[in-house]
Amino acid sequence: MVDVLQALVQRPNFVVFVILFLWGVYIMAAHPNLVKKLIGLYIVQTSAIFFLVAFSAKDGATVPIIFTDSATVDAAVYANPLPHVLTVTAIVVQVATLGVSLALVSAIYRKFGSLDEDEVLERVE
């Protein structure tokens, strides 16, 4: 128990990830408003990216931009660039999916006149 707590104190990023992820999942599942569901979706997506980027950090390392004339580069001086590359792609795709889902919400609102899940389901029947 003590070593689990100690591990958590050393990893504040992971604790924040767990809070954001679970809260976003809860909002997506339980909130009746469609736009609030999308806000929950956005929080889940960003928390997953937050989790990945935390792995790229190294103590005492700088940004992965190499300005040196020497032929050999010391990898320990620069942060790990690979999570950055993957998450840059993921952020753009995340906003693209968000745009499509907002377009769907907008179409639902135009047809049924409500953003509330229960009211929309009533009017469908």
Added chain:
Amino acid sequence: MTFEIPLLVLLVMTAAGAVLVKDLISAVFILGSYSFALALVWALVGAVDVAFVEAVVGAGLATVFFLLTLFRMAEKDTLIRRPPVPWIAFVALPLLAILLLYGAGDLPAFGDPLSPASTHISPAYLESSVEQTRTPNVVTAVLMDYRSLDTLVETIVIFTAGIACALILRRGGA
């Protein structure tokens, strides 16, 4: 790591605001500030490219998308009721949280230079990318050179998303 804790608290507070506020337009603006706090965290961790993209695309474009959707709606529909919390949430969410947090000990410590992610393959990119691609920014080199096909297919995904938006929002359609 002293900057970390206040920023992380700010992050959780802005996320809480976006989730709890009853007015949807206010919630969207708070979500934009959440994105920007996230960009600050990433800039300080050393992920400047991710911070730029999050500040421009996450805080900017996503907020604009939300607002474009909400501005077309009547005011009564953007003010929402807060639903009662179902009892199962009080059981399931803490249980999941405990499961996830219990596994934290197996993750590498934050900022550990010897973590598997930082020792296995990324040193090869850092050491040889300047020589092979003549680009000082390693993130750009990997994104546009080593993984350029991946980036090409990603632009196809975004193009598809744009077409899908246009087809859904078309007036007079189905």
